[in-house]
Amino acid sequence: MTVLFKNAKVFDGSGRAPFDGEVLVSGNRIVAVSDTASDSHDSGAVEVIDCGQRTLMPGMVESHAHLSWPSSIGRVMNTMSLPPEEHLLVTARNARITLDAGFTSAFSAGAHGRRFEIALRDEIDGGWTPGPRLRASTLEIAPSHDQAGTPGVGSGQRDLQAFRAQIRAIAESGVDSIKFQLSGDEAFAAGGSQVVNYTDSEVAVIAEEARRAGVMLACHAQAAESIKLAVTHGFRILYHCIHTDSEAMDLLEANKDQLFVAPAVGMLWARTYEGEEFGITAEVARRMGAPLGIERMQEVIPEMHKRGIRVLPGGDYGFPYCPIGRNARDLEHFVNLFGYTPTEALVAATKLGGELMGKGELIGQIRPGYLADLLVVNGDPATNERVLQEHHNLTHIMKDGAFHKRPSPT
Numbered sequence: 001m002t003v004l005f006k007n008a009k010v011f012d013g014s015g016r017a018p019f020d021g022e023v024l025v026s027g028n029r030i031v032a033v034s035d036t037a038s039d040s041h042d043s044g045a046v047e048v049i050d051c052g053q054r055t056l057m058p059g060m061v062e063s064h065a066h067l068s069w070p071s072s073i074g075r076v077m078n079t080m081s082l083p084p085e086e087h088l089l090v091t092a093r094n095a096r097i098t099l100d101a102g103f104t105s106a107f108s109a110g111a112h113g114r115r116f117e118i119a120l121r122d123e124i125d126g127g128w129t130p131g132p133r134l135r136a137s138t139l140e141i142a143p144s145h146d147q148a149g150t151p152g153v154g155s156g157q158r159d160l161q162a163f164r165a166q167i168r169a170i171a172e173s174g175v176d177s178i179k180f181q182l183s184g185d186e187a188f189a190a191g192g193s194q195v196v197n198y199t200d201s202e203v204a205v206i207a208e209e210a211r212r213a214g215v216m217l218a219c220h221a222q223a224a225e226s227i228k229l230a231v232t233h234g235f236r237i238l239y240h241c242i243h244t245d246s247e248a249m250d251l252l253e254a255n256k257d258q259l260f261v262a263p264a265v266g267m268l269w270a271r272t273y274e275g276e277e278f279g280i281t282a283e284v285a286r287r288m289g290a291p292l293g294i295e296r297m298q299e300v301i302p303e304m305h306k307r308g309i310r311v312l313p314g315g316d317y318g319f320p321y322c323p324i325g326r327n328a329r330d331l332e333h334f335v336n337l338f339g340y341t342p343t344e345a346l347v348a349a350t351k352l353g354g355e356l357m358g359k360g361e362l363i364g365q366i367r368p369g370y371l372a373d374l375l376v377v378n379g380d381p382a383t384n385e386r387v388l389q390e391h392h393n394l395t396h397i398m399k400d401g402a403f404h405k406r407p408s409p410t
């Protein structure tokens with residue numbers, strides 16, 4: 001299929017201000033981008049979409065996706081666990097909701113089912129079920145257990161060979177990424193955010209085996225020492241990073257071309273201010289460290305931004321107070337809490353997100369040769385990122401050259 005998007009304000013993901021232009025898509029690729037209207041493209045185009053001066057932008061990337069966290073817009077559930085059959089179906093639905101929200105790619109931060117995301121990714125890639133391009137993960141790993149409660153390496157003697165075997169087995173199951181809880185969290189136990197779960201030699205072995213198996217490493221890292229471990233051993237994405245100290249900050253900066261940080265502020269914000277009806281009173285939120293986490297992020301994230309560290313929106317959506325589908329709200333938090341311009345937040349959600357996926361030359365920008373993951377948006381998100389939160393503003397959603405959403409013919 002060949003599609004010409006004409007009469008658009010093109011936000012190409014690079015940070016360049018939106019320009020009047022046209023974008024030609026053939027098959028699943030963008031084949032031409034012009035910043036002047038040219039009739040030459042019209043001739044061969046099978047279909048012409050007149051954007052009517054609306055914004056044409058790359059699909060967004062969710063950097064901290066939990067497609068199997070149950071709650072989504074329109075279906076909030078005040079639980080995290082479901083019977084496996086229901087849970088898998090809910091997870092598949094959540095993939096569709098994520099795409100409905102304009103997120104054409106998602107990097108998983110952990111799943112509630114061992115193979116949920118592997119199966120889901122393959123169904124999505126096969127075109128059998130709608131959803132974002134997915135970097136699939138599995139149960140999050142902590143030293144003494146996985147999230148299913150299965151005893152893991154580290155309970156009892158912490159045998160380095162067992163770490164290797166665990167990584168190999170997970171890699172063979174087909175995941176793209178494995179998430180370790182390198183630190184605890186106040187929400188797990190009081191004082192948890194300062195607890196480091198692994199030693200340097202353990203993380204070294206984990207990293208070596210992951211590299212060998214070709215899987216990416218992601219981590220929950222709040223304590224400064226856990227951040228340093230992750231950077232030193234080549235983790236791809238570090239979540240939260242609230243207790244980044246000056247040494248950790250310098251390390252992050254020195255390795256900024258190899259790593260990404262995603263604070264996942266959306267969930268903390270909702271937990272602090274919008275959790276009441278789900279039992280998260282102000283006191284509970286405080287005990288879970290949510291307001292403190294936001295405070296700390298407001299100190300460290302602007303500094304990371306200043307130093308050119310790639311910080312990404314992606315907000316841990318899927319809890320009842322921050323359901324999946326609300327993902328674009330993270331961009332507003334970046335603007336309001338961290339001092340990003342709307343354009344900078346948008347670049348982080350597109351171009352930098354593509355780089356996180358490991359496909360910076362294919363995803364996250366509107367350039368010839370890139371995959372045709374595109375949104376047509378009412379309004380100008382490069383100056384007002386909030387327009388992306390209203391799904392009705394996304395008039396067209398194209399993924400891989402195919403329309404997931406478009407206005408029905410009148």
Ligand SMILES: [Zn+2]
Nearest residue numbers: 064066109316
């Ligand atoms: Zn998470």
